[in-house]
Amino acid sequence: MHILPSRPPFSPTFVSHSPASSSSIVVSARVVRLRVTLFSMQDPRFQPNLSSTYQPIKCSINCNCDNEGVQCTYERRYAEMSSSSGVLGEDIVSFGNESELVPQRAVFGCETLETGDLYSQRADGIMGLGRGRLSVMDQLVDKRVIDDSFSLCYGGMGVGGGAMVLGAIPSPPGMVFTHSDPFRSPYYNIELKEIHVAGKPLKLSPKVFDQRHGTVLDSGTTYAYLPEEAFLAFKDALIKKIHFLKRVHGPDPSYNDICFSGAGRDVTQLSKIFPEVDMVFNNGQKWSLSPENYLFRHTKVSGAYSLGIFKNADSTTLLGG
Structure with a gap:
């Protein structure tokens, strides 16, 4: 910009x-x-x-x-x-x-x-x-x-x-709205209630996403960060769906990235391998994430991808861009 x-x-x-x-x-x-x-x-x-x-x-x-x-x-x-x-x-x-x-x-x-x-x-x-x-x-x-x-x-x-x-612009067709609470914290808060993997909700209490600062949208954060309980449930559900892919080390040894190879280089085909992930808000509205929204391309292994959702050291849920 x-x-x-x-x-x-x-x-x-x-x-x-x-x-x-x-x-x-x-x-x-x-x-x-x-x-x-x-x-x-x-x-x-x-x-x-x-x-x-x-x-x-x-x-x-x-x-x-x-x-x-x-x-x-x-x-x-x-x-x-x-x-x-x-x-x-x-x-x-x-x-x-x-x-x-x-x-x-x-x-x-x-x-x-x-x-x-x-x-x-x-x-x-x-x-x-x-x-x-x-x-x-x-x-x-x-x-x-x-x-x-x-x-x-x-x-x-x-x-x-x-x-x-x-400034304001007309909302495009199909725009999904959810409530934002300006009094929850000094940040941009939304009320996340559930996460679904391949259509199935994770077995979590909605309170998991309402700890500390709640659920915050942050354009300055590249990835998403979940409280430990939510992250472990999400990781396990995802791995069960892609158990046939090979786990590989991440591109940077300084980080313990969760990466998989064997998915191919064509990003448009990832939805045939990785499941869709839904963020469900308090009004029942869903924000659907395709694989390219929650993965990032491995920089050292062709056809490999790494998970762009991480465990947060804090109990806040942080949804980055």
Whole structure:
């Protein structure tokens, strides 16, 4: 995803991120963060001094200040032990040639230090979509230039692309709705009640999915993470359905991935081998996942796939994108 801060514009690549984490500490990104240090990036770094419209956010009682007491700073830490810190600034943000949004002034974080996965990823920053007044989304809503709604569409296995829509759009035919509880936690909560594998419900109490922060949707998490009881039940049910496939080691020895070979390279044929998985919500609506929605391709063994659903160290249920 590309947005263009500053005049003249430059175009960094961003990862969209709604607020959640896969472990006991759940932290959200509330600002767009732009790398300004000499990290390995795929796009040019942002240089505030080259923008005629950039303004630093001056130190006040409403923010944390730098050592000189001149400028507001920010710091965000994530459960996977990565972090981002820097200063806050304001500039004109454009949303690309295909957007109907006119350029808007917005506050964002200008990154000067990062660690962990944030350092190693290819993207040049993160656009926060969390429920907070400092996200770019909420700034646009406050300006009344968009409705208080956004949509994300992900690419499939082996397929790039995807799309993000800021503001409301007409619902497509067949859209399934379920209740979201804004008071359950600071995150995007839904009320998951059951998981079905090949049409059969796992023998679990609905309370399993309502522990700690409940069930959270998080676009910044690549995979899904279930409480231990739910994960073990899901894994056992899945393995029974594909017992004829060979178990293989995962692509990265640092992780104990659950992988299977012998399914073939054609992703369109996976549904003939792997079962469909249904997420059932409190109103009875089902979210059906085809195999390419819960598997990822093995990078070292041709025709092998790994399970993209993991055991969460925390009792929260986290559904990533």
